[in-house]
Amino acid sequence: MADDPQRNFRSAYYEKVGFRGVEEKKSLEILLKDNPLDLEKLSTFSQRFPLPSMYRIHVWKVLLGILPPHSDSHALVGGYRKEQYDDIVEALKVMRYINSSTPPTQVYLRMFQLESQVLPRCSETSLLDEENEDFLSISRAMEEIVDDPVDCYWLIKCFVNQFQTKFGDSVPHLPKSLEHYLSQEEPRLLTHLKNTGALAQLPYGLWFRRCFAGCFPESSLQRVWDKVISGSCKILVFVALEILLSYKIMLMGISRSEGVVKFLCNIPQENTDAIVTKAIDLWHKYCGTPVHAI
Numbered sequence: 001m002a003d004d005p006q007r008n009f010r011s012a013y014y015e016k017v018g019f020r021g022v023e024e025k026k027s028l029e030i031l032l033k034d035n036p037l038d039l040e041k042l043s044t045f046s047q048r049f050p051l052p053s054m055y056r057i058h059v060w061k062v063l064l065g066i067l068p069p070h071s072d073s074h075a076l077v078g079g080y081r082k083e084q085y086d087d088i089v090e091a092l093k094v095m096r097y098i099n100s101s102t103p104p105t106q107v108y109l110r111m112f113q114l115e116s117q118v119l120p121r122c123s124e125t126s127l128l129d130e131e132n133e134d135f136l137s138i139s140r141a142m143e144e145i146v147d148d149p150v151d152c153y154w155l156i157k158c159f160v161n162q163f164q165t166k167f168g169d170s171v172p173h174l175p176k177s178l179e180h181y182l183s184q185e186e187p188r189l190l191t192h193l194k195n196t197g198a199l200a201q202l203p204y205g206l207w208f209r210r211c212f213a214g215c216f217p218e219s220s221l222q223r224v225w226d227k228v229i230s231g232s233c234k235i236l237v238f239v240a241l242e243i244l245l246s247y248k249i250m251l252m253g254i255s256r257s258e259g260v261v262k263f264l265c266n267i268p269q270e271n272t273d274a275i276v277t278k279a280i281d282l283w284h285k286y287c288g289t290p291v292h293a294i
Helices: 005-016 022-031 039-048 053-063 071-094 104-115 130-145 149-167 171-185 187-195 204-209 218-229 234-246 248-252 257-265 272-287
Strands: none
Touching: 022 039, 022 053, 039 053, 039 218, 053 149, 053 218, 071 104, 071 149, 104 130, 104 149, 130 149, 130 204, 130 218, 149 218, 171 187, 171 204, 171 234, 171 272, 187 234, 187 248, 204 234, 218 234, 218 272, 234 248, 234 272, 248 257
């Protein structure tokens, strides 16, 4: 389909005067009027553009399968989700795994374990493995994004399940992918990281298993999760790449691998929006931009 010059002019004008996303918001509103909702178009939209905050949670719930494509069933299904949430919480209270003072993220973990049939014995609940720690990290971040506890639990559960199902086999290969793209963008930095022994010790768990939960403030993190939820784990590689590129001067000045890892686990929080924007640009540069049609 040929580009519409008038639309391109309007988009350029909106962006120039600071209203980037005006047309994108209208496009999303049109997509959300479809019944049933077109999941492929919603995914493509989310890959191309940041989701407007007023629609983000709703789109996430649809893409993660918490709500069905048929909009007229949303209220009914939402009611079922709440009932199931209440039933699981009540069961955990009866079994004395949780009480009124249990932190919400711990409640979500026990709920997830019960539903996954891996609930530990009460005497072993203080023992948390790496997978549980990843879950809690994602939970803490989601809790900052989503106000309603029922929505929060379902989003955490379905995000974690989808990530493991879709990308579990890909995650171990992401460090090698990062190394490849770093060799294209900044080979001197790659050599430095190899020579100091830091490359093998980069915080890959924080980046690729926790999807940057605990690394970025939620305002930046949710823009990354837009891409993950809509079907791309490769975006995680380019966010990690842009972190390395953004702090290359700092990193080149650190001679010990421990210093590199310590810095990368606690990056400054004031620059994260710019890092995510540049990372998305790099992702589109190397992987292309999905075609979006309404």
